[in-house]
Amino acid sequence: xxxxxxxxxxxxxxxxxxxxxxxxxxxxxxxxxxxxxxxxxxxxxxxxxxxxxxxxxxxxxxxxxxxxxxxxxxxxxxxxxxxxxxxxxxxxxxxxxxxxxxxxxxxxxxxxxxxxxxxxxxxxxxxxxxxxxxxxxxxxxxxxxxxxxxxxxxxxxxxxxxxxxxxxxxxxxxxxxxxxxxxxxxxxxxxxxxxxxxxxxxxxxxxxxxxxxxxxxxxxxxxxxxxxxxxxxxxxxxxxxxxxxx
Amino acid sequence: xxxxxxxxxxxxxxxxxxxxxxxxxxxxxxxxxxxxxxxxxxxxxxxxxxxxxxxxxxxxxxxxxxxxxxxxxxxxxxxxxxxxxxxxxxxxxxxxxxxxxxxxxxxxxxxxxxxxxxxxxxxxxxxxxxxxxxxxxxxxxxxxxxxxxxxxxxxxxxxxxxxxxxxxxxxxxxxxxxxxxxxxxxxxxxxxxxxxxxxxxxxxxxxxxxxxxxxxxxxxxxxxxxxxxxxxxxxxxxxxxxxxxxxxxxxxxxxxxxxxxxxxxxxxxxxxxxxxxxxxxxxxxxxxxxxxxxxxxxxxxxxxxxxxxxxxxxxxxxxxxxxxxxxx
Numbered sequence: 001x002x003x004x005x006x007x008x009x010x011x012x013x014x015x016x017x018x019x020x021x022x023x024x025x026x027x028x029x030x031x032x033x034x035x036x037x038x039x040x041x042x043x044x045x046x047x048x049x050x051x052x053x054x055x056x057x058x059x060x061x062x063x064x065x066x067x068x069x070x071x072x073x074x075x076x077x078x079x080x081x082x083x084x085x086x087x088x089x090x091x092x093x094x095x096x097x098x099x100x101x102x103x104x105x106x107x108x109x110x111x112x113x114x115x116x117x118x119x120x121x122x123x124x125x126x127x128x129x130x131x132x133x134x135x136x137x138x139x140x141x142x143x144x145x146x147x148x149x150x151x152x153x154x155x156x157x158x159x160x161x162x163x164x165x166x167x168x169x170x171x172x173x174x175x176x177x178x179x180x181x182x183x184x185x186x187x188x189x190x191x192x193x194x195x196x197x198x199x200x201x202x203x204x205x206x207x208x209x210x211x212x213x214x215x216x217x218x219x220x221x222x223x224x225x226x227x228x229x230x231x232x233x234x235x236x237x238x239x240x241x242x243x244x245x246x
Numbered sequence: 247x248x249x250x251x252x253x254x255x256x257x258x259x260x261x262x263x264x265x266x267x268x269x270x271x272x273x274x275x276x277x278x279x280x281x282x283x284x285x286x287x288x289x290x291x292x293x294x295x296x297x298x299x300x301x302x303x304x305x306x307x308x309x310x311x312x313x314x315x316x317x318x319x320x321x322x323x324x325x326x327x328x329x330x331x332x333x334x335x336x337x338x339x340x341x342x343x344x345x346x347x348x349x350x351x352x353x354x355x356x357x358x359x360x361x362x363x364x365x366x367x368x369x370x371x372x373x374x375x376x377x378x379x380x381x382x383x384x385x386x387x388x389x390x391x392x393x394x395x396x397x398x399x400x401x402x403x404x405x406x407x408x409x410x411x412x413x414x415x416x417x418x419x420x421x422x423x424x425x426x427x428x429x430x431x432x433x434x435x436x437x438x439x440x441x442x443x444x445x446x447x448x449x450x451x452x453x454x455x456x457x458x459x460x461x462x463x464x465x466x467x468x469x470x471x472x473x474x475x476x477x478x479x480x481x482x483x484x485x486x487x488x489x490x491x492x493x494x495x496x497x498x499x500x501x502x503x504x505x506x507x508x509x510x511x512x513x514x515x516x517x518x519x520x521x522x523x524x525x526x527x528x529x530x531x532x533x534x535x536x537x538x539x540x541x542x543x544x545x546x547x548x549x550x551x552x553x554x555x556x557x558x559x560x561x562x563x564x565x566x567x568x569x570x571x572x573x574x
Contacts, residue, residue, distance in 0.1 A: 001349070016335075089330060090324075244298055
């Protein structure tokens with residue numbers, strides 16, 4: 001039950017910090033801009049036939065920029081700040097262990113990330129008034145967005161645990177996200193990559209294209225889940241290592 | 247209640263603690279005394295499960311700190327050094343969160359928070375944001391947090407640092423009161439504090455336990471050598487020093503200041519026998535100099551502290567290899 005108490009506290013703390021509202025507004029503005037641009041593009045009779053929401057999910061680079069930049073901003077302070085202020089000591093001398101703290105902080109980040117995407121639910125709602133909307137691809141798109149976001153958040157939380165301060169955590173996270181993203185791009189570029197090569201499984205761009213078309217490939221979800229579990233485990237270890245290093 | 251055996255904590259290059267063993271019994275107030283960087287905080291952090299020792303064991307309320315940290319954390323109320331707090335929360339929000347985290351049952355939480363707020367006199371700031379509070383108030387918020395859930399053991403790392411004299415008195419009073427039905431360990435580098443509050447003292451220096459005992463006993467040990475008597479005399483003839491030197495029981499007389507008009511202060515080392523003071527007075531009457539002041543003082547904990555920590559420091563800490571002590 002300590003996880004729940006801590007989760008509540010983390011969510012509360014997230015929504016008390018001003019940067020969060022900047023992020024919310026920025027994300028909404030960017031997403032709205034993208035949405036309008038897509039509408040504009042599709043209104044052009046020369047454009048091919050593509051579903052609007054499919055373009056929304058990963059059809060533009062803005063989607064990835066948002067993902068790669070926003071996730072470090074959410075996670076950077078979660079552990080690094082507690083270390084900096086010394087509150088990690090008060091926290092970990094209460095009846096709660098490192099794993100519970102990490103899970104609570106991670107879930108808080110995920111909740112906030114989902115809140116960040118909530119305003120975009122307006123787009124399919126708006127579209128559905130003017131044309132038929134296929135529910136499947138929209139749901140799959142959101143599933144992919146959340147899954148991929150959860151992967152980034154886990155990786156970035158790890159850097160918050162090992163970095164000296166928030167800024168370093170954010171920079172390292174940003175770098176790691178770029179690597180995760182670019183690995184997949186290599187697959188698209190290199191002609192040598194076989195369709196089911198390892199690189200292809202890690203191609204986030206291709207993942208989102210599939211999700212946007214309504215294809216839910218469980219291998220993608222397994223990829224996210226394995227990274228999440230591995231990195232969260234490392235984060236717990238990093239926090240426990242502090243007991244030996246002091 | 248607390249049993250620590252052969253605790254050693256080594257960092258890469260330094261030894262913060264070396265083979266520390268001690269016990270604390272129920273409802274005792276133990277003072278942990280030592281200069282800054284002696285290893286006090288490290289010991290307390292190990293007891294609260296925040297740090298792991300390199301070797302040795304610590305058992306708190308029947309639970310090994312490393313085997314069953316959660317059980318230990320539940321019986322300890324801990325006030326860390328520098329009192330880290332979530333500055334964006336209000337006092338009552340913070341205590342509410344902490345009491346939930348400490349698994350105070352929901353129906354008793356309100357009472358627990360109210361009583362902690364009352365005990366630490368936080369009533370008039372309970373709605374205020376912690377970040378805007380003064381150091382003294384923050385210290386008391388930390389103390390209130392430690393009291394939540396009515397823990398059997400309180401571990402307070404430098405509980406009065408940064409407080410003004412009035413607040414220090416209040417906090418000491420509070421600690422004494424809490425110590426009646428609880429086991430308290432407090433660390434301090436302020437000697438009168440430990441002397442005023444604690445029933446037993448452990449002196450730690452460069453990571454080693456150098457002395458322990460009741461404050462009175464530590465003092466008596468050192469007093470084998472006697473007491474210090476300070477007298478002020480009007481002595482234009484200059485006979486006083488010689489006269490007092492001949493008094494039975496006086497071992498040494500020092501005259502630190504020597505003003506020409508005959509006002510002098512003499513510092514006398516003597517046996518701890520109260521009759522010596524009478525004999526000094528008699529000597530004054532007999533030899534015709536006037537006593538304007540006479541005070542006697544036993545060795546304070548401060549003397550013991552200075553004696554122990556400086557004599558230790560003089561010896562090279564070679565006996566145990568790399569034991570350099572005093573980690574950050």
